[in-house]
Amino acid sequence: MxxxxxxxxxxxxxxxxxxxxxxxxxxxxxxxxxxxxxxxxxxxxxxxxxxxxxxxxxxxxxxxxxxxxxxxxxxxxxxxxxxxxxxxxxxxxxxxxxxxxxxxxxxxxxxxxxxxxxxxxxxxxxxxxxxxxxxxxxxFDTAANCALNAIDRIRDTARSHDRLFFVEVMGRESGFLALESGIAGGAEELIIPEESFSPADVSARLREGFRRFGKKSAIVVVAEGEMPGRSFEIAHEIREHLGYESRVVVLGHLQRGGPxxxxxxxxxxxxxxxxxxxxxxxxxxxxxxxxxxxxxxxxxxxTGRVKSLDPDLMRIFPLLSE
Amino acid sequence: MxxxxxxxxxxxxxxxxxxxxxxxxxxxxxxxxxxxxxxxxxxxxxxxxxxxxxxxxxxxxxxxxxxxxxxxxxxxxxxxxxxxxxxxxxxxxxxxxxxxxxxxxxxxxxxxxxxxxxxxxxxxxxxxxxxxxxxxxxxFDTAANCALNAIDRIRDTARSHDRLFFVEVMGRESGFLALESGIAGGAEELIIPEESFSPADVSARLREGFRRFGKKSAIVVVAEGEMPGRSFEIAHEIREHLGYESRVVVLGHLQRGGPxxxxxxxxxxxxxxxxxxxxxxxxxxxxxxxxxxxxxxxxxxxTGRVKSLDPDLMRIFPLLSE
Amino acid sequence: MxxxxxxxxxxxxxxxxxxxxxxxxxxxxxxxxxxxxxxxxxxxxxxxxxxxxxxxxxxxxxxxxxxxxxxxxxxxxxxxxxxxxxxxxxxxxxxxxxxxxxxxxxxxxxxxxxxxxxxxxxxxxxxxxxxxxxxxxxxFDTAANCALNAIDRIRDTARSHDRLFFVEVMGRESGFLALESGIAGGAEELIIPEESFSPADVSARLREGFRRFGKKSAIVVVAEGEMPGRSFEIAHEIREHLGYESRVVVLGHLQRGGPxxxxxxxxxxxxxxxxxxxxxxxxxxxxxxxxxxxxxxxxxxxTGRVKSLDPDLMRIFPLLSE
Amino acid sequence: MxxxxxxxxxxxxxxxxxxxxxxxxxxxxxxxxxxxxxxxxxxxxxxxxxxxxxxxxxxxxxxxxxxxxxxxxxxxxxxxxxxxxxxxxxxxxxxxxxxxxxxxxxxxxxxxxxxxxxxxxxxxxxxxxxxxxxxxxxxFDTAANCALNAIDRIRDTARSHDRLFFVEVMGRESGFLALESGIAGGAEELIIPEESFSPADVSARLREGFRRFGKKSAIVVVAEGEMPGRSFEIAHEIREHLGYESRVVVLGHLQRGGPxxxxxxxxxxxxxxxxxxxxxxxxxxxxxxxxxxxxxxxxxxxTGRVKSLDPDLMRIFPLLSE
Structure with missing residues (x-):
């Protein structure tokens, strides 16, 4: 050689x-x-x-x-x-x-x-x-930290308002980025390709969180899936159920750059x-x-076989959501 | 008192x-x-x-x-x-x-x-x-640096591809954020509330830049104006003119947080x-x-009177675009 | 319970x-x-x-x-x-x-x-x-990224000068931080508690690097060991051997803070x-x-037993130094 | 031409x-x-x-x-x-x-x-x-933000301990960096070339702050002046007066790099x-x-004439120290 x-x-x-x-x-x-x-x-x-x-x-x-x-x-x-x-x-x-x-x-x-x-x-x-x-x-680690930094920044401003925030991260067919950045950021909800998405269920859980713990804002991490920008649509659907104002961040290629x-x-x-x-x-x-x-x-x-999310992380996510 | x-x-x-x-x-x-x-x-x-x-x-x-x-x-x-x-x-x-x-x-x-x-x-x-x-x-300064960080990150990945990138920053009625972060990031084009937006003109200038300087990617900074998320629509319109694949980042409330x-x-x-x-x-x-x-x-x-963009900065923007 | x-x-x-x-x-x-x-x-x-x-x-x-x-x-x-x-x-x-x-x-x-x-x-x-x-x-990961950020910044300025830079990181009895941030940052030399330090040897290797590869600056990562600030003394000793101007950064508790x-x-x-x-x-x-x-x-x-550095990382360090 | x-x-x-x-x-x-x-x-x-x-x-x-x-x-x-x-x-x-x-x-x-x-x-x-x-x-602005980031990080860890922290920034003959990063970071004390340094006075003011406001840690920003690393000596002197453990960070050329x-x-x-x-x-x-x-x-x-620190900033520094 x-x-x-x-x-x-x-x-x-x-x-x-x-x-x-x-x-x-x-x-x-x-x-x-x-x-x-x-x-x-x-x-x-x-x-x-x-x-x-x-x-x-x-x-x-x-x-x-x-x-x-x-x-x-x-x-x-x-x-x-x-x-x-x-x-x-x-x-x-x-x-x-x-x-x-x-x-x-x-x-x-x-x-x-x-x-x-x-x-x-x-x-x-x-x-x-x-x-x-x-x-x-x-x-993955750089992208996850980029997403986490976004969640941290949103948390700063979320506390200043009564609002719902959607942070759209990458993840075409898998929710690794959403899951790890979501745990690390204390996000309230995940919307990932591995699980079917029901606006009614997400809204119900958010409403319950607001009611039980007196929260006034929440962060939902969304994997972009097949359609970057889908969070605008999702935000609209959840707003219909929940009646809360919402804001959307789409990180996109931000996650591919940076040191x-x-x-x-x-x-x-x-x-x-x-x-x-x-x-x-x-x-x-x-x-x-x-x-x-x-x-x-x-x-x-x-290498194309399905790679599953870590079940331990999936299990602790709801335990640790902010 | x-x-x-x-x-x-x-x-x-x-x-x-x-x-x-x-x-x-x-x-x-x-x-x-x-x-x-x-x-x-x-x-x-x-x-x-x-x-x-x-x-x-x-x-x-x-x-x-x-x-x-x-x-x-x-x-x-x-x-x-x-x-x-x-x-x-x-x-x-x-x-x-x-x-x-x-x-x-x-x-x-x-x-x-x-x-x-x-x-x-x-x-x-x-x-x-x-x-x-x-x-x-x-x-303003924090938000502008947040936008600049996004442009820098996009630049990293832009060089890896032949693509058009849209970075949507805040700016309901004014383009200050877009202008200063655009100059600092060497953005190719600005779409701001102070100027009417013509997809054909922007596309023509981008095409000319590609032709004259052999560039293969470009960054367009868009002020969100009245409609957060509008960059997806703008990207679509310019793609029709230019035939280039494009990607969108929407910074939204990211710019309100952070130290x-x-x-x-x-x-x-x-x-x-x-x-x-x-x-x-x-x-x-x-x-x-x-x-x-x-x-x-x-x-x-x-304090509600119209505040104009710095004409010197507007003048040097095209001189300094990457 | x-x-x-x-x-x-x-x-x-x-x-x-x-x-x-x-x-x-x-x-x-x-x-x-x-x-x-x-x-x-x-x-x-x-x-x-x-x-x-x-x-x-x-x-x-x-x-x-x-x-x-x-x-x-x-x-x-x-x-x-x-x-x-x-x-x-x-x-x-x-x-x-x-x-x-x-x-x-x-x-x-x-x-x-x-x-x-x-x-x-x-x-x-x-x-x-x-x-x-x-x-x-x-x-550890946060501290290592803090150290890496410092090395990256020093690299920017190192290229502007002909100089030797010492970046002192934490590490009382172990070189984990120095080793991982050093690999990630492409540092030229490591001074860690696990290895005896010879100013003559380090100087000889640096001189050889300058001679063979035309480098004009280099970064040495130093674990603080028992004596924070020791890099000023080390810099002095190596300068005596090498005749190069040098500069020192002491990160100290910087590595304990930050998100x-x-x-x-x-x-x-x-x-x-x-x-x-x-x-x-x-x-x-x-x-x-x-x-x-x-x-x-x-x-x-x-838990107090000696924990050794990863031998694979030790082996690739000299291979990968900038 | x-x-x-x-x-x-x-x-x-x-x-x-x-x-x-x-x-x-x-x-x-x-x-x-x-x-x-x-x-x-x-x-x-x-x-x-x-x-x-x-x-x-x-x-x-x-x-x-x-x-x-x-x-x-x-x-x-x-x-x-x-x-x-x-x-x-x-x-x-x-x-x-x-x-x-x-x-x-x-x-x-x-x-x-x-x-x-x-x-x-x-x-x-x-x-x-x-x-x-x-x-x-x-x-200047980049270097000041680098120094501020260091102060913010130190603040995180300072709250965890009862300690005195010294952050040494650049500034050979002037205290601009120390002053602006010190105000922005809420530092307790400044040691700058424009003012003579008395360990006894600094110690007295720190002691008074501890006594009146129940603080248990403090951050002192030091301009390096003619002698980078001088903070180790200063920390030693103040420790003698105050009897407080202290830690030192020397930013050095970190402030010259970075985006x-x-x-x-x-x-x-x-x-x-x-x-x-x-x-x-x-x-x-x-x-x-x-x-x-x-x-x-x-x-x-x-251009070599003496450039004075902004008297308004000097005036508000003690008002705003953390």
Missing amino acids: KRIGVLTSGGDAPGMNACIRAVVRTALANELEVVGIRRGYAGLIRGETVPLDRRAIRNTIHIGGTILETSRSPEFRTPEGRTRAAASIEEAGLDGVVLIGGDGTFQGGSLLAEEWGIPVVGVPASIDNDVYGTDYCIG PTVRDRVLGSMLGVAAVTALLDGRNGCMAGEVKGEIAYTPLGE | KRIGVLTSGGDAPGMNACIRAVVRTALANELEVVGIRRGYAGLIRGETVPLDRRAIRNTIHIGGTILETSRSPEFRTPEGRTRAAASIEEAGLDGVVLIGGDGTFQGGSLLAEEWGIPVVGVPASIDNDVYGTDYCIG PTVRDRVLGSMLGVAAVTALLDGRNGCMAGEVKGEIAYTPLGE | KRIGVLTSGGDAPGMNACIRAVVRTALANELEVVGIRRGYAGLIRGETVPLDRRAIRNTIHIGGTILETSRSPEFRTPEGRTRAAASIEEAGLDGVVLIGGDGTFQGGSLLAEEWGIPVVGVPASIDNDVYGTDYCIG PTVRDRVLGSMLGVAAVTALLDGRNGCMAGEVKGEIAYTPLGE | KRIGVLTSGGDAPGMNACIRAVVRTALANELEVVGIRRGYAGLIRGETVPLDRRAIRNTIHIGGTILETSRSPEFRTPEGRTRAAASIEEAGLDGVVLIGGDGTFQGGSLLAEEWGIPVVGVPASIDNDVYGTDYCIG PTVRDRVLGSMLGVAAVTALLDGRNGCMAGEVKGEIAYTPLGE
């Missing part, structure tokens, strides 16, 4: 740069050359590469997003797209590729490995934290080292994740 | 607590008693008062929102409401009242002063910064001291603001 | 309030009364208690430090002190006590349990993260729930920690 | 990059070429220049420090040094130079203008805010535009500052 590539694909996540950096440093320490592939699979198909040395990754560890850029590539989902990608990899002389992304990235990578025999190792990065085979994904936290940088660094080590050890078609504090490898094809 | 009251009214703003604290300290140093009136004019009408001493305001200077809570009171706009308010003031034995709020607060206060001869002095607090008679209102900045705490402190001093000096029916670095008094009835 | 107490002792740590809050909520949900003991063992000896209900802990989850205050109590180390503490516990009618603190707290608590048969359960809170029996202590991170609040909440559950289950003389993602109980007497 | 240079000199300050960026943009809009001079006067003497176009300054507005780097140059203080600098300017074909820095920078620049007839315009950037001829210097605030970026942008405009208008040997909200020009030779 003489030369490897690295790309970031899917939604960007804070900590990706720490991971890229660790991949480059580990490769160099093992006398491998490293090539950065720009804009994910779309760039791979087009052969958009850039050599990565120490200098290229200097002063990047603290920056959100990804210096390699990213994209979603419908073309890569077709056999023709993957044929072109394989050709690019051969042309660039890559003996393996580190794929930093989510389970969509890994489904594609799995096919590339199977169809073309190209050694690939994945690293899970997703602010939604919805990748099976790792307890935490790169970017990564310690946890995301350390996790990104550890997994970047692990991915290159895995390639050197001859592993292929797997993802390097962290399970119960240790590096664990999962076949790329399995 | 033996005893004064203080209230916060209208939208809450970070730095209000620093102002309340300065009012209390200055009053105590002048051997006045101080009474806090809760929930703005609504609480005043209902006689909801609380004595304020050193202890009551300890450890509040760094907290966003207002410890006295606030509200909007339709009742106070009626002569009957003000009659009840005047009765509360007499009952509480107040020789004067400091009103912390925006121009809506001051219109009401002006009537109270005229109709009932009650000494009132206003202090401008508004994250929109739309009060005439002061260069800056308490809360106030140095500027807002120092301004709040200075104006709180000035308001009590003004009452002691026999001033009435005026607002203590800061104009060109000095304390200036403006009749409450004039 | 009808009534329990909770105290915080030793150095305060961000997230302690989230833990207190979870103790109170869990107790109330199990129909226990809760009594807060102020100022740690010193307050326990003096019987300084305060009833804790829902209202008492409202709006505290986001605040650094501890609402119960803390202290170090030499008296409690004596049999007489513990006799008085046991009397206070009996007088307050407590059937068990949750001790939130570090291993010093737990040594004392262990004696109290043994000598007087009082049910006690500990929860590890220490920004140094030096408690055996838990992977992470409450407060706790998601991780510290969630950990504090989980462990607070676990501690009360443990008391209800009849456990005694143990600490509820988190090991490999799960709740684990360790006898209080063993 | 066809081509101008820009340099940063002296201590770096957050917002310098916003100023560089505004200089470049304004120059380009006026069809001037712009050359960046690296490492201040030291780089000027050595002819270290780099062309600056739109691309060079993209994505720099939010970064602390200065992308052009800075230095202190003893050589430039000699006539020989300035002769070499003048030769570099001629060689680079510069028709004028924008100097971003403090009064030391401007003394040198003034000589360059007088001795060699080179058009120079200064822009004040100094976190100490000690430049005469401008109300605020670039970097600049809105105020520093807007000020940097305005003054950068003003400086280029001044050169185009034929001004020379002056500094473009902001006085009472408007651009004002001051001869470079006068």
Whole structure:
């Protein structure tokens, strides 16, 4: 093994740069050359590469997003797209590729490995934290702290008014972000993809909280699901039941930027080292994740399995709501 | 003068607590008693008062929102409401009242002063910064830095994608927040109440920027105007013209919370001291603001005049957009 | 079991309030009364208690430090002190006590349990993260992010100058904080209690880095050890070897304040729930920690055992230094 | 005028990059070429220049420090040094130079203008805010907010203990940073270069505060003056008088990094535009500052005059200390 590539694909996540950096440093320490592939699979198909040395990754560890850029590539989902990608990899002389992304990235990578025999190792990065085979994904902790900061700020102003606040966080198919930031922020209610949403039930619980504990404001954390901005609609529905004025915050991509936290940088660094080590050890078609504090490898094809919310956290949420 | 009251009214703003604290300290140093009136004019009408001493305001200077809570009171706009308010003031034995709020607060206060001869002095607090008679209102600097932090975070992720981002900030009738955070963040475009909005024009300028400078992403700062959440609609319209994917962030009440900045705490402190001093000096029916670095008094009835954006800042915005 | 107490002792740590809050909520949900003991063992000896209900802990989850205050109590180390503490516990009618603190707290608590048969359960809170029996202590993540923020800021200015920077973080007998913030910040060197410090060696490695990679500035993270402020002396020694100008930052108690991170609040909440559950289950003389993602109980007497730095992190540090 | 240079000199300050960026943009809009001079006067003497176009300054507005780097140059203080600098300017074909820095920078620049007839315009950037001829210097607001954040964090932990805390901020010859962050943070005492320091007096006032108001902790803000780290000595002296345990934080260069605030970026942008405009208008040997909200020009030779602290702020400090 003489030369490897690295790309970031899917939604960007804070900590990706720490991971890229660790991949480059580990490769160099093992006398491998490293090539950065720009804009994910779309760039791979087009052969958009850039050599990565120490200098290229200097002063990047603290920056959100990804210096390699990213994209979603419908073309890569077709056999023709993957044929072109394989050709690019051969042309660039890559003996393996580190794929930093989510389970969509890994489904594609799995096919590339199977169809073309190209050694690939994945690293899970997703602010939604919805990748099976790792307890935490790169970017989740930073995004959760961003959401928490929003909840804290809203709490300041919530106390000044009698109002209902909706804080919409990311989470397409999973409520990890909503759950952890909600517990940490003492939110009153969660609306997450894992549970069906009933405006009447949420309203009833809120009314009960107001009645029993004399509260005059409440914060509802909403996972955006399939429809960013849905909180405006939800707020409207609940207002009809509850008769309370409400206000909405939509965090959106705010959660993808900002300096990564310690946890995301350390996790990104550890997994970047692990991915290159895995390639050197001859592993292929797997993802390097962290399970119960240790590096664990999962076949790329399995990373899309449903990852459940921590039942203990689900259980304590209502106990701890403000 | 033996005893004064203080209230916060209208939208809450970070730095209000620093102002309340300065009012209390200055009053105590002048051997006045101080009474806090809760929930703005609504609480005043209902006689909801609380004595304020050193202890009551300890450890509040760094907290966003207002410890006295606030509200909007339709009742106070009626002569009957003000009659009840005047009765509360007499009952509480107040020789004067400091009103912390925006121009809506001051219109009401002006009537109270005229109709009932009650000494009132206003202090401008508004994250929109739309009060005439002061260069800056308490809360504006904190809110602007909150918006700037959002733009910085979006910039991180914007560079990772080819996309258009809309950051919706507060600003019902004025674009101060959008303008200052937009300049500081190097935003590409502003959509503000002071200017008519043409999706075609904005799209044309963005397209030109992409063409001339090879940019692949851009940030548009939108003042929420009369309709929070309007950015989703605007994003849709511009996408139709430009064919670019877009994402929306709605900051909403995020901008009212969080620890106030140095500027807002120092301004709040200075104006709180000035308001009590003004009452002691026999001033009435005026607002203590800061104009060109000095304390200036403006009749409450004039604080609703149109306050224009700084033409120099408007001029340099296009020069400095990223 | 009808009534329990909770105290915080030793150095305060961000997230302690989230833990207190979870103790109170869990107790109330199990129909226990809760009594807060102020100022740690010193307050326990003096019987300084305060009833804790829902209202008492409202709006505290986001605040650094501890609402119960803390202290170090030499008296409690004596049999007489513990006799008085046991009397206070009996007088307050407590059937068990949750001790939130570090291993010093737990040594004392262990004696109290043994000598007087009082049910006690500990929860590890220490920004140094030096408690055996838990992977992470409450407060560590917040403190590490505080240190990281400092390193990031220094990096900004370091690039503007040719200089050596020393960032002194906490860590009396252990280098956890220095190690994790150092990896996350891409620091060049670590000076930690686990390793002997040689100015000549550190200087040689720094000089080599400057020579090989053309760097002109570097950041050294120093654990304060037994002597806060020692970095001024260290900087002086290294300057003698290296001839480089240097600057020093001493973070000190900065790391104990500030809003706790998601991780510290969630950990504090989980462990607070676990501690009360443990008391209800009849456990005694143990600490509820988190090991490999799960709740684990360790006898209080063993929590002072040496806890080693993660060898994987130690190994990758030099690989990843900026 | 066809081509101008820009340099940063002296201590770096957050917002310098916003100023560089505004200089470049304004120059380009006026069809001037712009050359960046690296490492201040030291780089000027050595002819270290780099062309600056739109691309060079993209994505720099939010970064602390200065992308052009800075230095202190003893050589430039000699006539020989300035002769070499003048030769570099001629060689680079510069028709004028924008100097971003403090009064030391401007003394040198003034000589360059007088001795060699080179058009120079200064822009004040100094976190100490000690430049005469401008109300605020670039970097001050960011540094003050950094100091305030430290005080807020300390306040969290201070409440948990009975202790005295010393927060050492920058301020070589002036106490602007200490004063504004001290007011905003509700600090109990200030130790600043403008006033002689008596441990006995400070101790007496602190003791009185403890006695009268039942306080158990206090925060003293110390300007570092000529000797960074002096707070350890001061803490020792006061401990001798007061018998209170104390802790020290030394912020140092932390205050030079971090993302600049809105105020520093807007000020940097305005003054950068003003400086280029001044050169185009034929001004020379002056500094473009902001006085009472408007651009004002001051001869470079006068910028070293003593700039006094705002007497109103000095007056309210004791009124408002926590």
